[in-house]
Amino acid sequence: MRKRIGKPLLELALAVAAFFYFFPVLMMILGSFKSSMEASAFDRLWPEVWEFGNFRQVLSGERILQSLRNSVIISSFSIALTLVLAAVASFVTARRQSRFVSGVYFLFIAGLVAPLMYIPTIKTLQFLSLMNTFTGLILVVVATNLPFAVFLFTGFIKGIPRELDESAFVDGFGTMRIFWSIILPLLAPVIATQSILMLVGVWNDLSMPLFFLNDSGKWTLPMLVYNFISQYVRNWNLVYAFLILVSLPVVALFIAGQKHFVSGLMSGAVKG
Amino acid sequence: MNARRLYPHFFLYPALLIYLALFIFPTLFSFIYSFTDWNAYRDTIRFTGLDNFVKIAKNADLMLSIGNTVLFAVVTSIGKNVLGMLLAVALCSRIGFKRLFRTVFFLPTVLSFIVVGVLFTALLHPDGFLNQFLGFIGLEGLRQEWLVDRSVVMYTVSFVDVWKGTGFHMIIFMAGLLAIPRDYGEAAQIDGANPLQEFFRIKLPLMMQAVSVNVVLSLIAGFKVFEQVFVLTNGGPGYASSVLNSIAFQMFGDGRWGLGTAMNLILFLLITSFSILLLTYFKRKEVDI
Numbered sequence: 086m087r088k089r090i091g092k093p094l095l096e097l098a099l100a101v102a103a104f105f106y107f108f109p110v111l112m113m114i115l116g117s118f119k120s121s122m123e124a125s126a127f128d129r130l131w132p133e134v135w136e137f138g139n140f141r142q143v144l145s146g147e148r149i150l151q152s153l154r155n156s157v158i159i160s161s162f163s164i165a166l167t168l169v170l171a172a173v174a175s176f177v178t179a180r181r182q183s184r185f186v187s188g189v190y191f192l193f194i195a196g197l198v199a200p201l202m203y204i205p206t207i208k209t210l211q212f213l214s215l216m217n218t219f220t221g222l223i224l225v226v227v228a229t230n231l232p233f234a235v236f237l238f239t240g241f242i243k244g245i246p247r248e249l250d251e252s253a254f255v256d257g258f259g260t261m262r263i264f265w266s267i268i269l270p271l272l273a274p275v276i277a278t279q280s281i282l283m284l285v286g287v288w289n290d291l292s293m294p295l296f297f298l299n300d301s302g303k304w305t306l307p308m309l310v311y312n313f314i315s316q317y318v319r320n321w322n323l324v325y326a327f328l329i330l331v332s333l334p335v336v337a338l339f340i341a342g343q344k345h346f347v348s349g350l351m352s353g354a355v356k357g
Numbered sequence: 358m359n360a361r362r363l364y365p366h367f368f369l370y371p372a373l374l375i376y377l378a379l380f381i382f383p384t385l386f387s388f389i390y391s392f393t394d395w396n397a398y399r400d401t402i403r404f405t406g407l408d409n410f411v412k413i414a415k416n417a418d419l420m421l422s423i424g425n426t427v428l429f430a431v432v433t434s435i436g437k438n439v440l441g442m443l444l445a446v447a448l449c450s451r452i453g454f455k456r457l458f459r460t461v462f463f464l465p466t467v468l469s470f471i472v473v474g475v476l477f478t479a480l481l482h483p484d485g486f487l488n489q490f491l492g493f494i495g496l497e498g499l500r501q502e503w504l505v506d507r508s509v510v511m512y513t514v515s516f517v518d519v520w521k522g523t524g525f526h527m528i529i530f531m532a533g534l535l536a537i538p539r540d541y542g543e544a545a546q547i548d549g550a551n552p553l554q555e556f557f558r559i560k561l562p563l564m565m566q567a568v569s570v571n572v573v574l575s576l577i578a579g580f581k582v583f584e585q586v587f588v589l590t591n592g593g594p595g596y597a598s599s600v601l602n603s604i605a606f607q608m609f610g611d612g613r614w615g616l617g618t619a620m621n622l623i624l625f626l627l628i629t630s631f632s633i634l635l636l637t638y639f640k641r642k643e644v645d646i
Contacts (some may be wrong), residue, residue: 096452102444106520109476110464110487131427170372176593181364188368193517196380198632200581200625203602204609204618205383213378228379232506250363260363289469294605307469314475314528321479328472339590343460347528 096097116325124322139326141203148302148309149330156305158219159294160287163226166282167234170227171279180247189237196232200223203296208330210297222297226287234279241275242268273289281338281346306331358380368485384625391619397612407621410591418596419604421622426600429515430579430631436519441526446556448527449534459531463524470521474588504590508598514598522578527573531568534560534645537618562642569639573632580628600625 116124117139119132133216143149178190206225207216245268253263282303294308301312310327339346366642387417391409395402408580411417429635444462464472480486481503487501503513537560545555561568586592599607601624608617 092452093393095447096454099447099452100454103367103458107461107464108486109473109480109520110468112480113476154637159597159627170375174369174372177366177368179478181360183366186369192373192381193376196376198577198628199380199384200602200621200628201380202383202387202618202621202625203605204621205386206379206615207609208614208626209379209383209386221625224375225379228376229378233381235372254363260365260368283468289467289471291469291471291587291603295587296609307471309477310471312627324475328475330471332468334469335469338461339464347459 096099100188105290113325113328116322117329119325121320121322124325125319137320138321140330140357143323143326143330146313148312149306151302152304152306152309155219155303156307159223159226159305160221160284163223163230163287166223166232167227167230168276168279168284171231171234171238172276175242175266176268177233178235179239179242180250192237193232193235197236201229207296216297217299217303223295226290226293229275230283230314233282237275237279238272240250245271254272261320277342278346281342284338285335379529387618387622387625390615391622393615395615397616398616402584402615403616407618410623412616413619413623418599421596422592422599422601422604422620423597424581425511425628426582426602427625428511429518429585429600430576432512432515433518433522433579434572434575436515437522437526438571440519440523442530444527445530445534449531456522459527462527465521466524470584470588473517473521474585477589479533481513505594507594508553510590510598511595514585514589518582520559522575529567529571530564530646533564537563555628564571565639565642569635569642573639575634576631576635577628580624580631 105230112130115132115172118135120134120135120136123129123133144246159339174189178193195207200231210216212223213221215224249267253267258266289307290305291307294303294305298304301308303310310324313327314324366570388512390407391401392404393402394405394408413423442460448459482488483502483505487503490496491499501509501513504510540561541563542555545559550558581602582600583606585604586598586600586603590598592603601620605617605624608614
């Protein structure tokens with residue numbers, strides 16, 4: 086009896102909670118279709134007149150394509166580099182037990198916890214003449230993402246039977262061939278997990294571009310929001326439209342790959 | 358088989374090189390430079406012992422930012438984990454629309470803080486939706502200047518972060534719950550356990566691993582707070598909502614690098630000591646299924 090009343094009640098409670106939870110996003114979506122006068126009034130959720138031109142107006146802004154390009158460059162290179170470096174390193178940390186290997190692995194694990202020291206990192210980049218460059222920013226992003234990637238990949242490779250390597254070795258395969266033709270193809274699921282998690286993190290990140298890029302021509306899409314707000318301070322409809330465009334790539338990826346994303350998160354977190 | 362030949366150390370070098378140069382080296386660097394008067398206005402750097410830390414201890418604003426960081430980490434960890442656990446339990450029971458609910462609660466996790474910041478600046482505006490809603494349901498008395506009032510601003514920022522982060526912890530709790538064999542719960546029900554007893558006596562102890570991952574991750578993320586404050590209040594009004602990282606950012610801008618690094622080092626010590634304490638505590642509590 087308790088169960089029969091309980092279920093619809095629970096569903097109702099969740100529906101109310103979900104509505105409030107979704108409210109800020111709803112406000113953004115509906116707001117992006119309002120006229121500028123309606124949007125700055127803050128008093129009605131539903132647009133009286135639907136204005137579909139807001140997105141076109143935002144997209145015609147001069148710097149948005151440049152920022153989009155910057156975001157794509159920074160995300161793709163930092164993800165690719167992290168994947169390659171972590172896969173290669175984890176092949177050895179998972180398979181070989183030497184004092185050096187366990188020392189290196191410990192050093193990476195420590196980086197899961199320790200915060201980035203911003204000012205000394207800026208100074209290091211300046212010393213390497215990499216401050217305010219994409220290369221410098223990408224390398225810092227890689228350095229801060231390596232600990233989790235190495236942790237994830239090492240755990241995964243440990244689950245691949247060692248006998249695979251050994252039989253390949255007996256067949257005359259060298260290290261490179263064992264890695265490329267046996268291990269790497271099996272890494273596909275963790276490569277997908279790491280790529281999605283990192284894309285969300287890097288695409289949305291504010292602090293790294295803020296600290297390590299001071300030239301606003303190099304800013305990523307989310308950073309451009311600041312410029313945009315000061316330029317269109319009275320046009321909340323355009324601000325909302327801009328926010329949707331900033332979020333769209335990652336949200337679309339999340340909706341499309343939700344199953345993968347969620348299962349990756351689950352296995353990464355709980356098996357660790 | 359020759360492990361030395363098959364798994365050569367040089368495979369580690371490229372990753373290690375970047376990691377050492379841009380993470381480990383700056384960290385070690387900060388241990389030294391926290392004890393100097395390193396700044397933008399002089400070429401020479403002098404050791405000043407504990408001067409920076411004495412300065413911090415004597416400065417009420419800086420001490421407030423340390424307190425705010427700890428407050429934020431604790432409040433958001435409790436909020437995210439309690440709410441995340443409630444949602445996970447609800448979404449793991451036999452209800453409809455599971456995927457829709459899961460998507461809605463998880464969605465904020467993939468938004469940028471700048472998006473979250475702008476949306477909540479609008480919602481929490483003195484004439485914004487939240488205050489209008491409170492007036493509408495007859496709770497005029499609860500209306501606040503959410504981002505302006507010194508006594509509430511830190512809780513407002515924490516609330517926004519809980520909104521954004523709960524979905525992530527919910528997913529991890531769901532994984533923990535789904536890993537528990539179904540017959541454990543059934544056996545408890547046959548023995549006459551009520552749902553609360555079943556949760557606290559059976560499920561919670563069996564999902565300690567998910568709990569420990571969640572608590573440690575949320576606390577570490579909470580201590581590292583920066584963007585949340587940066588997008589909502591930029592530390593204001595005054596220093597009322599500043600945190601360790603926002604002060605470090607400000608000190609960098611002011612050219613007071615030694616002092617800024619010392620603030621960053623305090624953050625480092627807070628995070629590592631809390632993590633070590635928690636990890637040893639949870640190690641003892643975990644149960645293998």
